[in-house]
Amino acid sequence: MNGALLEALLFAGGYNAAVVALGCAAFGLAAGAVGCFVLLRGRALIADAAAHATLPGVAGAFILAAAMGWDARSLPLLLAGGAVTAGLAVLVVSALTRGGRLRDDAAMALVLSIGFGLGVVLVSVVQSLAVGGQAGLKSFILGQAAGMRASDAQLIGALAALSALLVAVLFKPLAALCFDRDFAAAVGLPVRTLDLGLLALMLAVTVTGLRAVGLVLVVALMVIPAATARLATERLEVMVPLAGALGAFAAWFGVALSAALPNLPTGATIALVACGVFALALAFAPRRGALAFAWRQARLSLAVARDHALRAALEQAEAAAAPGRGAPLTWAEIGRGAGWTAWQRAVLPRWMRASGLVAQDPRRGDGVTLTPAGLAAARELTRRHRLWEHYMQAAGGLAPAAAHRLADQVEHTLPPEVAREAEAWLSRHDPGRLRPDDVGLPRPGEAIPERRG
DSSP states (O other): OHHHHHHHHTTOSOHHHHHHHHHHHHHHHHHHHHHHHHHHTTOHHHHHHHHHTHHHHHHHHHHHHHHHTSOTTOHHHHHHHHHHHHHHHHHHHHHHHGGGSSOHHHHHHHHHHHHHHHHHHHHHHHHTSSSSOGGGGGHHHHOOGGGOOHHHHHHHHHHHHHHHHHHHHTHHHHHHHHHOHHHHHHTTOOHHHHHHHHHHHHHHHHHHTHHHHHHHHTTHHHHHHHHHHHHHOSOHHHHHHHHHHHHHHHHHHHHHHHHHSTTSOHHHHHHHHHHHHHHHHHHHOTTTSHHHHHHHHHHHHHHHHHHHHHHHHHHHHHHTSSTTOSOOOBHHHHHHHHTOOHHHHHHHHHHHHHTTSEEEOSSOTTBEEEOHHHHHHHHHHHHHHHHHHHHHHHTTOOOHHHHHHHHHHHTTTSOHHHHHHHHHHHHHHOGGGOOTTOTTOOOTTOOOOOOOO
16 A cells, blocks of 8 residues: 555556646645635635536536537536536525525525535436446546546646636735725725636636536535635735645645545545644644644633732732731632632742742741742732723722722733723823822722822
């Protein structure tokens, strides 16, 4: 198996196999690139409805060719028939949703069901015809790249290359359409024409991939590489070529696997390879991956717990008449008050000591004593918390306890510019309470004292 797979990956399995692999890779490239705009424009379900609606067109073209005495297995003719019915399906969806007659999802489900049902009926009719080649029509449902002729693969590659070229030419107008249709119209772009052009590209890619992956899975090669690239980057100029490369890789590797293991269906194998790459990106993407998200959440949780510990230690010092004197809090007392989890209790004391924020109290081994750096950080955190409490009481009319709870929730997550806006509001309406030493600001949960004079 390893030798056969390596031969297929290196295009060493013969001329026809190499052409098929290259044709499928070209389709994957175009599908991934176009899929970015389909995904951002919210057209994925329309693409699925159009893909299922190609089956009656393919079967109808076969019946027409058989009746006229033409080559009923001509791929250009069959693809043209699929394109006609796919285009009609898109127009029917648009007509059904215009004016609020039906919701988008209902209209697409209706067209998908009717199109696929009609296609299955016509395929049954084809089976009764006294001509050869009927069995080949079923390959359009799940795909059969291995059964393609070199001329078929070359046609698919040419159509895919043309679609990718049109994406490159229309990149900026399509980007404006996907991100802000109103802005695109305001700057003079023909948004309706661009929308129709995107639908045409989507239909072209859908029809192109029928022989390779089949009408059931053709949308997978448009959506999955685009979604994978979206996890990896936030820039469209990077997302589009990356999605194209991922689509080409999935098609190339899927065809190679199918060639090395003949029992594997080509279309499903290509889709599964794309799903595998998506799963890797979902787990390991640097910004949007699950592991990166879990790491950010863990760091935020630790930062919030650290801030609560610093603030609690400072408030204990304030309660003791002179900072640094009196009985310091212990880690157990801070953990109970802040509701620390077991792993936070294990990590935070070591982390804060390593950061130079706290030191071990010589009088009590478990006591929490702030270092000069920790004291400065605690004062800033306490000032910010009390500022938010003051703002919520003064501007929002909240009760002291409610302001205290809400300040705990927002002070760690709101960006600095929002805090500056709140401080600016207080400086205009109550400037006397914003001195750096916090004289006049209430302690947590206390009401704002009435100002004199």
